[in-house]
Amino acid sequence: MDPDGAMDRLAEWKGRVDQLAAATATMSNRLEHLRMTAADDNGLVEVTVDSTGTLVDLRLGQRIQRVAPEVVARTIMDTIGVAKRQLADRSQEIITDTLGAESPAARGLAERVGQRLRAVDPPADDTGDQYHRR
Numbered sequence: 001m002d003p004d005g006a007m008d009r010l011a012e013w014k015g016r017v018d019q020l021a022a023a024t025a026t027m028s029n030r031l032e033h034l035r036m037t038a039a040d041d042n043g044l045v046e047v048t049v050d051s052t053g054t055l056v057d058l059r060l061g062q063r064i065q066r067v068a069p070e071v072v073a074r075t076i077m078d079t080i081g082v083a084k085r086q087l088a089d090r091s092q093e094i095i096t097d098t099l100g101a102e103s104p105a106a107r108g109l110a111e112r113v114g115q116r117l118r119a120v121d122p123p124a125d126d127t128g129d130q131y132h133r134r
Contacts, residue, residue, distance in 0.1 A: 027098035038083035088117035
């Protein structure tokens with residue numbers, strides 16, 4: 001193995017590593033600042049979730065006064081689900097855009113993010129009150 005050839009290959013490899021590190025930093029920054037807002041079709045609620053899928057904003061429309069509380073609650077939960085699925089889709093796009101669709105690491109990361117954000121929350125207990133379980 002000739003030393004000059006080895007140095008060229010090492011420099012090429014370092015360039016690829018540096019490029020991957022920069023792309024990963026860009027992806028991380030884009031994902032960290034990502035938020036998704038969704039509203040239901042009837043104008044009852046609008047929700048915003050952050051990059052982790054956590055609810056960060058909830059806006060209730062005037063129409064909720066004419067709807068049963070359980071309908072409002074279900075609409076909120078359903079709309080959060082919509083926002084989280086949209087967040088999963090956008091997150092997967094960002095991962096693919098920055099790391100490349102051909103990257104096994106990108107595919108694996110995109111799959112894990114999608115699974116986490118699309119996970120269904122556990123149902124409430126039989127009383128319908130998920131906050132006062134014993």
